[in-house]
Amino acid sequence: MAILSIRGLSKTYSTGFWGKSVLALDNLNLEVEQGEIFGFLGPNGAGKTTTIKILLRIIYPTKGTAFLLGRELGEAIQHRQIGYMPENPYFYRFLTGYEFLLFYGHLSGLHYRERRQRAEELLDMVGMRHARDIRLGNYSKGMVTRIGLAQALLTNPQLLLMDEPMSGLDPIGRREIRNIITQLKEENRTIFFCSHILADVELICDRVMILNKGKVIRTGTVGEILGEETTAVRVSVSKYTPELMEQLKAMAVDAREGGGLLHLRAKDAEAANHILRACVQGGGAVHEMTAERGNLEDYFVREVSSVE
Numbered sequence: 656m657a658i659l660s661i662r663g664l665s666k667t668y669s670t671g672f673w674g675k676s677v678l679a680l681d682n683l684n685l686e687v688e689q690g691e692i693f694g695f696l697g698p699n700g701a702g703k704t705t706t707i708k709i710l711l712r713i714i715y716p717t718k719g720t721a722f723l724l725g726r727e728l729g730e731a732i733q734h735r736q737i738g739y740m741p742e743n744p745y746f747y748r749f750l751t752g753y754e755f756l757l758f759y760g761h762l763s764g765l766h767y768r769e770r771r772q773r774a775e776e777l778l779d780m781v782g783m784r785h786a787r788d789i790r791l792g793n794y795s796k797g798m799v800t801r802i803g804l805a806q807a808l809l810t811n812p813q814l815l816l817m818d819e820p821m822s823g824l825d826p827i828g829r830r831e832i833r834n835i836i837t838q839l840k841e842e843n844r845t846i847f848f849c850s851h852i853l854a855d856v857e858l859i860c861d862r863v864m865i866l867n868k869g870k871v872i873r874t875g876t877v878g879e880i881l882g883e884e885t886t887a888v889r890v891s892v893s894k895y896t897p898e899l900m901e902q903l904k905a906m907a908v909d910a911r912e913g914g915g916l917l918h919l920r921a922k923d924a925e926a927a928n929h930i931l932r933a934c935v936q937g938g939g940a941v942h943e944m945t946a947e948r949g950n951l952e953d954y955f956v957r958e959v960s961s962v963e
C-alpha cells in the first residue's frame with residue numbers, strides 16, 4: 656500500500672485586486688511507498704510548498720485529492736503518524752529548545768513523562784544537547800533547522816514531510832540531517848522531502864520527482880534520470896605535434912592546452928575511443944582519461960532552463 660498517494664492535484668491561487676490567478680500546481684500524480692525516501696524537487700515557485708500545504712490541509716486543492724496513510728483529504732487526519740518540518744519555522748523566541756519540544760509534545764498529545772523523555776532523546780539525535788536551555792531567539796539558522804526536525808519527530812511519525820530541510824545548514828549539518836533521514840528509512844519510515852538543493856538529494860533519495868512551474872518534468876530513480884545522460888570523457892594528451900593537435904581538436908567538443916598537455920573533452924565514450932586511436936597513431940601519448948559523471952544539479956539546471 657502506498658503511504659502517500661496524490662491524484663490529479665491542482666491548485667490555482669487568486670491574487671490581487673483583479674483576482675489574477677496563478678496555476679501553482681497542475682495535475683500532480685504520485686505514489687510513495689512505505690520506507691521510501693522521495694525527493695520532491697524543483698526551483699523556487701515550482702509548487703513544492705503548495706503541495707505540502709495541501710497534504711497538511713492548510714489549504715484546499717482546486718482539483719484532485721490525496722491519501723496519506725490510507726486516509727483521504729477531508730477525513731480525520733492521523734496527527735501523530737505524520738511529522739511536518741516547515742521551511743521557515745516560526746518558533747517561539749522566548750522558549751528554550753527543550754521547552755519548545757515539551758510544548759509541541761503537549762500539543763501532539765504526548766503525556767508528561769513521554770514528552771520529557773522524547774524531548775531529551777531528540778535533542779541528542781539532532782545534535783542540540785548543548786543548546787537545550789538556550790532560547791530559540793538566539794539560535795542560528797542551522798540550530799532552528801535542527802530543532803524543527805526534532806519537533807517533527809516528536810510523535811515518531813510514520814510519514815515525515817520536510818520542506819527544504821537542508822537549507823541554512825553547512826556541509827556537516829547537511830550530512831547529519833542526511834544521516835538522520837537514512838536512519839529513519841532503516842526504521843521503515845517514509846520521508847517525502849522538498850528541495851531546490853540537489854547535492855544532498857542524489858545521495859539518499861530512492862526516487863525523485865522534478866517539478867517546474869507546477870508541472871512534472873521527470874520522475875524516477877536518480878540513476879534512471881542520470882542514466883539517460885551520455886557521459887562525456889576527458890582525455891589529456893602529451894607528446895603531440897601541432898598537426899596531431901589540430902586533428903584531435905576537431906574530434907573533441909572542447910579543447911585547451913595547459914601544463915604541457917592538451918586537454919580534450921569527448922562527447923561520449925565512442926568519441927573518446929576515436930581520439931585515443933588517433934592519438935596513438937599520430938605518435939602522441941595519453942596522459943589521463945576520466946569520465947565525467949553526470950549529476951542531478953547539472954541535469955536540473957538544463958531541464959529547468961530548457962522549459963523556460
Ligand SMILES: Nc1ncnc2c1ncn2[C@@H]1O[C@H](COP(=O)(O)OP(=O)(O)O)[C@@H](O)[C@H]1O
Pocket residue numbers: 668669670677678679697698699700701702703704705706
Ligand atoms: N498564498 C499564495 N497566493 C498566491 N500565490 C501563491 C501563494 N502561495 C504560493 N503562490 C505561488 O504559487 C507558486 C508555487 O509556490 P510554492 O508552492 O511556494 O513553490 P515552491 O515551494 O516550490 O518554491 C508560485 O508561483 C507562488 O508565487
Ligand SMILES: [Mg+2]
Pocket residue numbers: 703704705742818
Ligand atoms: Mg517552498
